[in-house]
Amino acid sequence: MNDVSATTTHIVRARGLAKRYGATVALDHVDFDIAAGRIVGLIGPNGAGKTTALKAILGLTEFEGELSVLGLDPRTQRTELMQQVCFIADVAVLPRWLRVSEAVDFVAGVHPRFSREKCLAFLARTKLQPTQRVRELSKGMIVQLHLALVMAIDARLLVLDEPTLGLDILYRKEFYQSLLNDYFDEEKTILVTTHQVEEIEHILTDLIFIKDGKLIVNASMEEIGERYAEVMVGPDKVEAARALKPLNERGIFGKTVFLFDGVPQAQLAQLGELHKPSVADLFVATMKGTYA
Amino acid sequence: MNALTTTTKPNPMQTFLWLLKREYWEHRGGFFWAPLIAGGVVIAIALLSLIVAETTAARHGIQLGGMNLDTIAHNMTAEQVAQFNSGLTVGLMGLSIPIMITLAFVVFFYLLGALYDDRRDRSVLFWKSLPISDLDTVLSKVVAAVLLAPLLAIAATIVLHLAFLVLISGYAGLHQVNPLPLLWNPAQLVSLWLKLILLIPVNAVWALPTVGWLLLCSAFARSKPFLWAVAVPVALGAIMGFTHLLQQLSIPSAWYWKNIVGRILFGVVPGGWFDIGGNGAFSTLTNGDNVNIALDRFGLVNSLLSWNRILGALASPDLWIGAAAGAGLIVAAIWFRRRRVETSV
Numbered sequence: 252m253n254d255v256s257a258t259t260t261h262i263v264r265a266r267g268l269a270k271r272y273g274a275t276v277a278l279d280h281v282d283f284d285i286a287a288g289r290i291v292g293l294i295g296p297n298g299a300g301k302t303t304a305l306k307a308i309l310g311l312t313e314f315e316g317e318l319s320v321l322g323l324d325p326r327t328q329r330t331e332l333m334q335q336v337c338f339i340a341d342v343a344v345l346p347r348w349l350r351v352s353e354a355v356d357f358v359a360g361v362h363p364r365f366s367r368e369k370c371l372a373f374l375a376r377t378k379l380q381p382t383q384r385v386r387e388l389s390k391g392m393i394v395q396l397h398l399a400l401v402m403a404i405d406a407r408l409l410v411l412d413e414p415t416l417g418l419d420i421l422y423r424k425e426f427y428q429s430l431l432n433d434y435f436d437e438e439k440t441i442l443v444t445t446h447q448v449e450e451i452e453h454i455l456t457d458l459i460f461i462k463d464g465k466l467i468v469n470a471s472m473e474e475i476g477e478r479y480a481e482v483m484v485g486p487d488k489v490e491a492a493r494a495l496k497p498l499n500e501r502g503i504f505g506k507t508v509f510l511f512d513g514v515p516q517a518q519l520a521q522l523g524e525l526h527k528p529s530v531a532d533l534f535v536a537t538m539k540g541t542y543a
Numbered sequence: 544m545n546a547l548t549t550t551t552k553p554n555p556m557q558t559f560l561w562l563l564k565r566e567y568w569e570h571r572g573g574f575f576w577a578p579l580i581a582g583g584v585v586i587a588i589a590l591l592s593l594i595v596a597e598t599t600a601a602r603h604g605i606q607l608g609g610m611n612l613d614t615i616a617h618n619m620t621a622e623q624v625a626q627f628n629s630g631l632t633v634g635l636m637g638l639s640i641p642i643m644i645t646l647a648f649v650v651f652f653y654l655l656g657a658l659y660d661d662r663r664d665r666s667v668l669f670w671k672s673l674p675i676s677d678l679d680t681v682l683s684k685v686v687a688a689v690l691l692a693p694l695l696a697i698a699a700t701i702v703l704h705l706a707f708l709v710l711i712s713g714y715a716g717l718h719q720v721n722p723l724p725l726l727w728n729p730a731q732l733v734s735l736w737l738k739l740i741l742l743i744p745v746n747a748v749w750a751l752p753t754v755g756w757l758l759l760c761s762a763f764a765r766s767k768p769f770l771w772a773v774a775v776p777v778a779l780g781a782i783m784g785f786t787h788l789l790q791q792l793s794i795p796s797a798w799y800w801k802n803i804v805g806r807i808l809f810g811v812v813p814g815g816w817f818d819i820g821g822n823g824a825f826s827t828l829t830n831g832d833n834v835n836i837a838l839d840r841f842g843l844v845n846s847l848l849s850w851n852r853i854l855g856a857l858a859s860p861d862l863w864i865g866a867a868a869g870a871g872l873i874v875a876a877i878w879f880r881r882r883r884v885e886t887s888v
Binding site: 306309311312313329330331332333334337338339340341344345346347348349350353356357358360361362363397 | 557558560561562564565568569661664665666667668669670671672673674675676882884
């Protein structure tokens with residue numbers, strides 16, 4: 252019964268996942284699958300339901316619908332699940348009284364899949380001292396400590412909820428570089444939410460856009476590249492471009508940039524210069540009117 | 544390599560010991576230092592008293608000394624020796640009262656914060672990212688409150704007793720009095736300490752309603768757990784007082800305050816059960832006209848700590864009804880710990 256990977260190909264499988272807080276719908280019956288070995292970006296505006304989805308996956312909230320994570324039910328099998336799932340929820344949730352050495356000792360004591368050697372090796376690359384308390388550390392150093400702890404755990408799913416919020420760019424770059432170089436492999440899956448989309452776009456393999464509790468986009472980066480295209484159009488062809496029902500248009504240097512969804516790229520190429528849209532542009536286009 | 548096949552079950556006992564260690568790390572100040580400091584204050588007061596006594600005596604030309612405690616001890620009857628021992632035990636017990644009061648305060652506020660503070664600063668998200676069940680988490684806090692903290696308080700008490708005896712012996716020695724034969728009676732000291740340790744489980748069972756209630760408030764409150772813990776039982780009592788509800792059920796309202804409010808708020812006071820299920824020796828002691836009366840009652844303090852008294856308390860339904868209620872409250876605390884993760888949502 253422990254051999255979950257033989258019976259499920261998906262790390263996370265959600266069907267009709269729903270959650271409401273009073274009158275507010277946080278998740279509106281969404282379906283999604285996350286396969287092994289992927290890095291999935293869960294992107295959405297504030298209050299779109301990202302954190303609720305993550306909390307459901309981590310067994311931190313009640314929900315309606317079906318949800319299986321590594322073949323386990325997060326509601327009833329949380330403790331087993333946490334042997335295989337790690338998460339960094341927000342920055343700076345490490346207890347302020349904890350010492351660096353105590354953090355390592357404790358996780359080593361209670362987590363069967365934690366490697367003290369690995370963790371110490373990660374810590375050796377930082378300026379963290381064993382006797383330092385979390386409250387003496389900067390935000391960036393706290394995240395370094397948390398990341399060192401988490402990367403030393405041989406888990407199958409890593410959930411990151413705004414892991415780099417409030418960090419300077421040096422720490423942010425280092426954070427994702429460490430994850431990619433020292434942690435990620437085909438056995439592992441990472442699910443990440445962030446507002447700094449442009450910083451993670453090159454490491455993502457899959458993208459989920461969420462808005463008002465619904466999934467707007469749920470595709471691999473290759474599919475996104477095939478489906479969405481940006482065309483820079485001169486004034487003479489603007490009307491022709493508009494006829495193809497672009498998702499969005501914006502002016503730049505006297506030309507207009509149109510974003511198209513599902514229009515054949517050969518057809519678009521006749522209008523002007525084709526670009527692959529950035530995730531940030533795509534995000535802005537699909538989330539139009541969110542706060543209006 | 545299939546990652547799941549290498550899953551090893553963590554040793555549950557080991558996990559629990561780490562959880563206790565975690566509590567100790569976080570609350571070293573309350574569990575370890577506070578009782579020691581309380582003991583230190585007692586010693587400081589004793590030292591000051593001796594200095595004052597010494598200087599006053601010197602100023603008035605009073606000459607102490609020349610006494611031979613050894614001779615006195617030899618001249619004492621068996622009954623007098625027993626009385627002296629009894630008095631010494633009372634004295635040593637009395638010295639430890641500040642430590643026990645400190646312990647009660649520390650444990651009270653520890654329990655109120657145990658399942659609340661980490662939700663408020665959101666570090667609960669870190670603890671919940673580890674493979675530890677909410678059952679273990681809550682039970683580790685129970686054990687820290689009723690076992691770990693009292694053990695450390697007794698360790699501080701032992702240090703205090705030794706320091707006090709050293710102090711008195713030094714004072715006696717200063718006046719050419721040999722303190723050894725009467726003051727230093729290892730068997731008596733060890734039996735006193737052993738009894739203190741043996742009382743821990745009894746105190747623990749007695750404290751369960753308070754432990755459960757405070758943990759429940761701690762796990763339940765979105766803010767101000769102290770207010771919940773105190774205001775709810777007090778308001779309930781006041782409402783029942785106004786509406787004469789209890790009188791209609793022919794229950795005296797004192798019963799509610801003593802057996803409900805008292806048990807869910809003051810159960811962590813060590814020895815709170817002395818007065819139940821027994822012959823009222825505690826009231827005899829407290830109602831006695833003076834300490835001499837108490838001392839005259841041969842071996843009274845020993846009887847206070849006797850097996851009969853402890854068994855009497857253990858045989859009392861009050862203790863066990865409260866313990867069952869406390870267990871229920873702890874289960875409710877675990878339920879809330881599972882569901883109420885943050886204070887905001």
